[in-house]
Amino acid sequence: MNQPLFISTTETVDPVFIFIFGASIVLFLAIAATMVFFVVRYRRSRAPEPTSAVASNIGLEIVWTALPTLLVLTMFWYGWQGYLGLRTVPEGALEVTATARMWSWNFTYTDGRNSAKLYVPVGKPVQVNLVSTDVIHGFFIPAFRVKRDIVPGMKNQVWFVADRPGSYDLFCSSYCGTGHSSMVTTVEALPAKQFEEWLEHGGGGEEAAKLDGRKLAQEKGCLGCHSLDGSPGVGPSFKGLMGQKVTVVSGGGTREIIVDEAYLRKSITDPHADIVKGFQPIMPTLSDLSPQQVEALVEFIEGVK
Amino acid sequence: MDEQQHTIVSYGTLTAAWIALLFLTALTVGITRLDLGGYKVLGALTIACLKGGVVIAFFMQMRYEGRLLRWLLFVALVTLAIFIGITFFDVLYR
Amino acid sequence: MTHPVHKDDFGAKLGMWLFLFTELLLFGGLFLLYAAYLHRYPREFAAAGKELDWMLGTANTVILLTSSLCAAMSVTAVQRGDNRRALGLLGGTILCAAGFLAIKYVEWGAKFGHGIYPGSERLRGGAPGESVFFSLYFMTTGIHGLHVLIGGGLLAWIATRVRAGRVAAGNHVLLENGALYWHLVDLVWIFIFPLYYLVL
Amino acid sequence: MTVSDHPRGGFWSDTGRSGLGSWIFSTDHKRIGLLYLFATFGFFLVGVVLGLLLKFELMTPGRTIMGAEAYNAVFTVHGVTMIFLFILPGFPGAFGNLVMPIQVGARDVAFPRLNLLSWWLYMGGALIVLTSLFTGNGPPDTGWTFYVPFSARTGTNVSLAVFGVFIIGFSAILTGLNFITTIHRLRAEGMTWGRLTLFTWSLYATAWVQILATPILAITLVLIMAERMLGTGLFDPGRGGDPLMYQHLFWIYSHPAVYIMILPAMGAISDIIPVFSRKPVFGYKMIAFSSIAIAAAGSLVWGHHMFTSGMSDRAVLVFSFLTFIVAIPSAIKVFNWVSTLYKGSISLEAPMLFALSFIILFSIGGLTGLILGAAATDVHVHDTQFVVGHFHYVMFGGTGFAFFAAMHYWLPKFFGRRYREKPAVIAWALMFIGFNILYFTMKVLGMKGMPRRYYDYLPEFATLNLVSTIGSWILAVGLVIMLVNLIRGLLRGEPFEGNPWGGATLEWSIPTPPPTENFAREPVVTHGPYDFTAMKE
């Protein structure tokens, strides 16, 4: 195989860190040491009167203006070069689309496959196209030193390459509301072979042919707001929802209803029709849900006892 | 201290400035009725700056002020220009 | 308290100018947005700009220029000790301010009548740049209109002082500062006018 | 309190009036300065308690004491309080008002009534901000940056909070124009520009930033309110708006604002260090000039907050470059301060300890700023705890510690009583240690990838967060000791007269506490601010 020439993002950024940290530590220690030395040497008990009244020294001033200037310009240039490395996507990168919504991730691969975790092959650069359906989110993988905001209406992208198989944290870095800190998932780097397999068979039956409501709820982000264990979240918990009596606000008035299938269906397809009392009308309308998927979700919610 | 003298700007000077302003207004309206493409913005803004200059110099009496105020005004305008200018490094090249 | 009457006309004027700088930058923020969005939506801006009535805009420009002339002349009048004329001129300025606002009212009314106002159905449905243009238009002229209102009120208050003789030759920095504020309102309009009514 | 047997006279008593009215309607710059001091410091305590709550929540992963919604509200209110209610108005409002007019040899600021209006506007705005916490749909939860589109759509009480901040902006503008006019017009005879104190120079630079940057904040906030209440859609991507334009406008103000925070602090440090070294400050001109340079260059770098936002790469290049340029005048200042110590006669009293630790903490904060300024490294640490560490070092370690230094240095002058030295030193030591434990760990956490504004975190971050939380408690103990000592000292401490530190600037030449109009007759200045030999003769 003809390997494209590229350096991984981690290898691009780390030397810049080392350089700036190194220079900073040296400078800092020098300043702190000089300061402490002066304080000790010229403390009043030892030096009751000042022994010099020099108030300036042009030579010194020039030196300590010029040297930092050179130093910071080097830092700037080095940092900029590294940034260019992060921005230049190697040719032949695998494209994945990351869709962020409050407060969940969904990754779409070229063949239309979806997943809630980001699966990537080891050793092959991946370009992630970033799409937001609501507010600004941030795509952040510390292990690969990459981050990019996901701004609605903008086409942002990042690239990275995993050089070892493993599971790496993926965070939402840009504050996006209540569930911000739960917008966490992982990058699963699989050896190339295994990745191909996953793409074809959904990673060995993990993705069943039949629509799995729970998995769907996970993928579509329902579980970002609705818990399964009765604990309160941004939205009402799914636990024991079916058959419950709830108070909803619709069109200004409140009324009580018993949750049934029709109500669940309506809540999912038209979330703003009835707002459960005590909650904000923030549930997104997921227009990309197929009728089958809605049914699967309803069935799943019914089953959460 | 300094700059305490008060200049009296004559009615004539003010009226002349006003006539110049009306003339420039007519000019802007005139040229923007023509089809000049992108130069329209440039032309209209140039005239607007001229008009602004007249207002500042005569109505606001900057012509008769000392150096300090002129400098400060210059600083303020440059600041605004820079704010807009640097933002365009993003707007133009995105 | 017993502050000795410490009079520093130049200091007062300096303070006023500094305040005017802040006003300049306040509108500067709006012009910044205008510039950026004009660059992005030249065509939509052009189309939307055509819906503004340039004749009303021109009329308002002339009115404001005239009001500024009156304000500037009233300073001259006071300096020459002619407080009565100064009062008349200030009256002229305030009258112009009222006329300006009346025309603005008509203009805005017409826009509202066509279903054009921030967040209106029509703008929500229209081209993206259109909504941006009109929102900017309403914000800019709205804030400017507020300044006209404040400036008019300020000058009216100063007029009462002129009338009471508290502002007179040699002691007229208050009037000068009021006039400066008014000229700033004019200055801002000088830029609003071509950008919104004419350029496109 | 036994004030009667107390020699405190001066502006405390010679106004003729008494009671609350004599304070909140006073146009005396010293009274207004103290009003600012009490108000800003009060809000600082509110913010500090909120900060403590944040750290408490982060002590363990998952929910510790509050849920996500509460946490988001708390860090927003913490940020807004600290920035808009404490640190921005704090230094100019309190110490600028207290000492600057005396330092230039004036009886008061140029527009005393406007000065009072500033304080009222500030209090009004602050009360509106506080009201927003208890009304509507609960406290704002947007972060102090109010980023759209989130801030345009969240149901919480953002509009009111934003309105309060808008009012506070006016107060800052009025203070700024007042100070500039004062410095230009009211300098005493002989007080040339070259004899101004460095604190005055720094306030001059600050005032320019206040005047030229604050209006941009004002318009930005108006636009947010319009976005929420009128549906203007100027930043709504669905209708052609661009969220990044909001970020530009916000940072055009808010980056220069960080120099509003640090410049007066640097000025105070430049005044304190020479006094406690008995030596003229090293490189007066360079320090004065670098204040202006920081203000000027600092106005051009706002885009470094947007490196990952999707702004054009060319803009990243420009903003990163300019950001490094600002570091140079800061470096000059640090080198000059340290050189001032050389061959001096250094006395380590409380103000000096705070001043020296300012240099250390500000350097750490500033040097981590370089990591943020370099485009490649910022990508990794942006929006992580590293940034949180950076700005607490510069804001709390920098401005905060300088504020404490100024309190120990100047307040005895105005209260006419002294605090006790030993508890002050103990408090300083505890705070210095606690501070570093608290915030250094945050930087490490950020390097490891823990994002900011996270109320919950992965188990791998648990140990460091626990350490950091413990640091916050040490800091808290130090702070409480410092406060108790200061308050006790200033109210009932030993009275004193004269010039305890041997300062050569004008404020030390007038009676303690200063009389209402400062100078019995207008002073004639014959020597520079740090000319200690001239003073002795």
Ligand code: HEA
């Ligand atoms: C008092 C406030 C203050 C000050 C003074 C500074 C000073 C600096 N700041 Fe900071 N900053 C903030 C407050 C402040 N900052 C805040 C509040 C935020 C976050 C806002 C938010 O998102 O909520 C922030 C965020 C922030 C970012 C964005 C980070 C991100 O979100 O990704 C950046 C990026 O460039 C940055 C850079 C700098 C730099 C280069 C300086 C420089 O001015 C520092 C200069 C100082 C030194 C360099 C050290 C002293 C010098 C020496 C020890 C000598 C040796 C030095 C050399 C040879 C260079 N800051």
Ligand code: HEA
């Ligand atoms: C001047 C500014 C300033 C100061 C001094 C502080 C001080 C502190 N801040 Fe600050 N902080 C900000 C400005 C400041 N902060 C800003 C701008 C943000 C960003 C907000 C945002 O993201 O939008 C922020 C965010 C922020 C976060 C990040 C939230 C997140 O991203 O998840 C955290 C987390 O730990 C934190 C903690 C603290 C702590 C522990 C203190 C400590 O220093 C507090 C020390 C004090 C104590 C430990 C208490 C001791 C005192 C008492 C107990 C007093 C007793 C009471 C009375 C007498 C009434 N702050």
Ligand code: CUA
């Ligand atoms: Cu999504 Cu934070």
Ligand SMILES: [Cu+2]
């Ligand atoms: Cu910044």
